[in-house]
Amino acid sequence: MAGKxxxxxxxxxxxxxxxxxxxxxxxQAQKDFFEGYAAKNNLELxxxxxxxxxxxxxxxxxxxxxxxMADAQQGRFECVYVKDVSRLARNVVDFLQSIRKLKALNIDxxxxxxxxxxxxxxxxxxxxxxxxxxxxxxxxxxxKFGKKRNAEKGRVPNIVYGYDKTAGDYFNLAVNxxxxxVVKRIFEYYVHQRHGANKIAQLLNKEGLLTKRKCxxxxxxxxAILTNPLYIGKVINGKESxxxxxxxxxxxxxxxxxxxxxxxELAVIDRELFDKAQALLAERTETFRLTKxxxxxxYCFSTxxxxxxxGYSFRRTxxxxxxxxxxxxxxxxxxxxxxxxxxxxxxxxxELLEEIKKYLGGLVSSKxxxxxxxxxxxxxxxxxxxxxxxxxxxxSELSRLKKAKAKQIEMFEVDAISLAELKERTTELNAxxxxxxxxxxxxxxxxxxxxxxxxxxxxxxxxxxxVLSADIIDNAMLRKVIxxxxxxxxxxxxxxxxxxxxxxxxxxxxx
Numbered sequence: 001m002a003g004k005x006x007x008x009x010x011x012x013x014x015x016x017x018x019x020x021x022x023x024x025x026x027x028q029a030q031k032d033f034f035e036g037y038a039a040k041n042n043l044e045l046x047x048x049x050x051x052x053x054x055x056x057x058x059x060x061x062x063x064x065x066x067x068x069m070a071d072a073q074q075g076r077f078e079c080v081y082v083k084d085v086s087r088l089a090r091n092v093v094d095f096l097q098s099i100r101k102l103k104a105l106n107i108d109x110x111x112x113x114x115x116x117x118x119x120x121x122x123x124x125x126x127x128x129x130x131x132x133x134x135x136x137x138x139x140x141x142x143x144k145f146g147k148k149r150n151a152e153k154g155r156v157p158n159i160v161y162g163y164d165k166t167a168g169d170y171f172n173l174a175v176n177x178x179x180x181x182v183v184k185r186i187f188e189y190y191v192h193q194r195h196g197a198n199k200i201a202q203l204l205n206k207e208g209l210l211t212k213r214k215c216x217x218x219x220x221x222x223x224a225i226l227t228n229p230l231y232i233g234k235v236i237n238g239k240e241s242x243x244x245x246x247x248x249x250x251x252x253x254x255x256x257x258x259x260x261x262x263x264x265e266l267a268v269i270d271r272e273l274f275d276k277a278q279a280l281l282a283e284r285t286e287t288f289r290l291t292k293x294x295x296x297x298x299y300c301f302s303t304x305x306x307x308x309x310x311g312y313s314f315r316r317t318x319x320x321x322x323x324x325x326x327x328x329x330x331x332x333x334x335x336x337x338x339x340x341x342x343x344x345x346x347x348x349x350x351e352l353l354e355e356i357k358k359y360l361g362g363l364v365s366s367k368x369x370x371x372x373x374x375x376x377x378x379x380x381x382x383x384x385x386x387x388x389x390x391x392x393x394x395x396s397e398l399s400r401l402k403k404a405k406a407k408q409i410e411m412f413e414v415d416a417i418s419l420a421e422l423k424e425r426t427t428e429l430n431a432x433x434x435x436x437x438x439x440x441x442x443x444x445x446x447x448x449x450x451x452x453x454x455x456x457x458x459x460x461x462x463x464x465x466x467v468l469s470a471d472i473i474d475n476a477m478l479r480k481v482i483x484x485x486x487x488x489x490x491x492x493x494x495x496x497x498x499x500x501x502x503x504x505x506x507x508x509x510x511x
Contacts, residue, residue: 007044011077012037013068015051015087030083037081037112046077069098072105084113160230161212161221162268173266180268182209186225187269191276193476196284197222226281229413232274233267236413275409282423301349301485302475307332308488310341316349326350330487345491352485352493353473355511359495360464360481371457377505378438378453394440398433405429434504453503460499 014030031048038045049064068080080102082088088095088109099109099118109118159165162183163173182204189195189203201217211221229236305314305328312332319325326349333341363370405426412422463480467473483501486494486508494508 009046009077010043010079011047012081013049079108081110159212187273231269232271233264235261282419300473305485307343308486309343343489345487359511364461364464377507394436398436401433
């Protein structure tokens, strides 16, 4: 089959395996070669197919190669030119299947460097393809060895927000102070203001901030930062490895195959803040898994008001008829019907805010009264005369519990357990540690614990003042002073203070 000008119609295929600049220059050189080769040999170059940054071991990801095979089915050309065997494929099976498919279509495949054709027989070509495959296997081994050495040294090959590559050293990082401040804000937004990853991305985009690759922030980008232990100075490499270089299949490595290196000089946030973020992530993930409901802080009372009957959060409803009405009702009853929940109580948002402000204002106006109430509630739970445990026993238990918690955190950091498992395993440990610490304070005398309570009360009153002085009260403000608001079937509203929650005291005030 020849063209109208009598020239043989040919196609050319070329490929480079990385997107590095020198490789892409090689690709251009291959293109220039074939254009010159066609002109010199009186051939009509119908199409030049070129895959950039694609491995030669797998055909399924090579779009241009697959396009060439589809065009072959349409009879667009009668011969395919490739510079050498390794450019067509480094997988012997794929190589043979490809030239056989072309031959079945009466299309010859010529390899310029070897000066051979698929019509010359398969034996020699198969040997050349096998050599190319072995070369690819050896290259894979060298890359794995290099990655292992870098991992052992705690090197970070990728680009990470909050850090810059050290000049002249591709693998080591230096803290970027401006970006590190943004990282701290992301963790503060998430832990203390209870913003979700999507909300945080919106806030950053509103300020015109960009990611390391100069892109807009996304939920995924924020989540990647919240889960990266590099921000507390812990480098983890080797979480996965390539099982088979031909298929590219990746497998998760066992703990003893991973590399964990501490680099405190790279820490930009403290360990406590990071751990709180991981616990909150696990809690929200588990909540969504069980209820399919995401954490929300869109409105002032979002997920703060709980139903005393079914346990579901109250949801906000808006109506406008002459006047505006913003009310809250049980989402369980609203979504699942009256048989699901008996709570018919409707709470007016404006009235509830006024009552809460009045209640909180009363607490601040008499700090001494709040302090006395807090101490009284604390003593009610931890009465000295009821203690039968010795100080040595409590100290021993505290040491054991803290070691157990540290072990669980360590297992999470090396990917031995998930966030959900970490949350599940440490919830009871945290409660037990808090209980023993409070009991120890009572046994040793109330001086130190009373001082701590006094400091907490004063700090708490400062948070209340922020709420009372705000023109618009948002969800983050309320969460700093209120743990939850429970509405009973009878219409009673109980407020649980964050102060008491922090002290492991389950006390509510009716408003």
